[in-house]
Amino acid sequence: NAGVMQNPRHLVRRRGQEARLRCSPMKGHSHVYWYRQLPEEGLKFMVYLQKENIIDESGMPKERFSAEFPKEGPSILRIQQVVRGDSAAYFCASSPSLGLIYGAQYFGPGTRLTVL
Amino acid sequence: RKEVEQDPGPFNVPEGATVAFNCTYSNSASQSFFWYRQDCRKEPKLLMSVYSSGNEDGRFTAQLNRASQYISLLIRDSKLSDSATYLCVVTNAGGTSYGKLTFGQGTILTVHP
Numbered sequence: 563n564a565g566v567m568q569n570p571r572h573l574v575r576r577r578g579q580e581a582r583l584r585c586s587p588m589k590g591h592s593h594v595y596w597y598r599q600l601p602e603e604g605l606k607f608m609v610y611l612q613k614e615n616i617i618d619e620s621g622m623p624k625e626r627f628s629a630e631f632p633k634e635g636p637s638i639l640r641i642q643q644v645v646r647g648d649s650a651a652y653f654c655a656s657s658p659s660l661g662l663i664y665g666a667q668y669f670g671p672g673t674r675l676t677v678l
Numbered sequence: 679r680k681e682v683e684q685d686p687g688p689f690n691v692p693e694g695a696t697v698a699f700n701c702t703y704s705n706s707a708s709q710s711f712f713w714y715r716q717d718c719r720k721e722p723k724l725l726m727s728v729y730s731s732g733n734e735d736g737r738f739t740a741q742l743n744r745a746s747q748y749i750s751l752l753i754r755d756s757k758l759s760d761s762a763t764y765l766c767v768v769t770n771a772g773g774t775s776y777g778k779l780t781f782g783q784g785t786i787l788t789v790h791p
Contacts, residue, residue: 595777604784605722605765610777618777653721657777666712667779669721 564589566656566670567636574676581641581648583673587656594637595667596629599651611637644677651675679704684766684782691789695756699785701749701766711742713751714765716784722765725751756789763787 567586575581587594596608607621611631622629626644631637641648651674655667684701691697703711711728726733728740728749739752749766766782 593777595779597779597781605779605781607778607780620778651719655779666724666727669723671721 566591566654566668568652568654568670568673570673571671572674572676574678575644576678577645578643581644581675583639583641583652583654583675584636585639585654585656585670586636587654588658588668591656591658591668593657593667594631595655595657596637596639597653597655597669599653599672601650605653608639641675644675646677649675649677680783681705681780682766682768682782684764684785686783686785688786688788691756691787693756693758693789693791695789696752696754697756697787698753699751699764699766699787701751701782703747703749703766703768703780705768705770706744706747708747708768708770710769711749712767712779713738713740713749714767714781716763716765718763722781725764753787756787758789758791761787761789 566588569584594611597605598608599605609622609629610618614633626642628640651672653672654670657667682703713725714722715725716722726735726740728742730742732741737754741750763784763786765784767779
């Protein structure tokens with residue numbers, strides 16, 4: 563059973579470009595979460611999605627950031643007009659159901675975004 | 679005040695030592711508690727859940743004190759491979775926030791020969 567998959571693992575963008583980060587949850591998992599880890603900082607929640615629904619986006623910056631989890635295909639975190647401060651590791655996590663191992667989430671290897 | 683606070687360390691201990699990490703959380707409505715481990719430039723991995731009754735997994739023991747809003751992790755007989763950052767994690771109750779994990783800053787542990 564493959565784990566959470568993220569791609570690309572490393573992404574380099576120039577200021578003003580768009581970044582698209584993809585996440586495929588573990589098989590059988592219908593809940594997807596995105597977290598950001600800035601250099602020398604802890605992980606911060608960004609958004610929680612289920613298929614075709616954004617459940618909680620309280621951690622998303624108000625502008626330039628968006629996320630989706632379509633009926634088919636991976637979840638996408640999109641950052642428009644990137645700035646240097648967006649450079650970070652972006653982790654995706656998934657869980658099977660809130661009713662199972664409550665709260666435990668399984669993380670992908672992350673995408674390291676560098677903005678030049 | 680941060681929602682989850684940990685002593686960042688670093689803790690430098692010799693192999694075989696016993697080391698304890700502490701964590702406090704501010705939201706009394708928090709429902710579930712975990713310790714995750716993160717190796718350098720890797721993803722966080724679930725180490726263990728934390729229950730009020732305390733739980734043990736091999737050399738690792740976790741304890742929760744809801745009244746004091748305090749969580750601990752004890753590692754006995756430290757191994758070189760235990761070197762990592764240990765993350766205290768809570769989830770809060772209510773509405774749509776069930777899915778959100780709140781992480782502490784992490785405690786860095788280095789075990790040396």
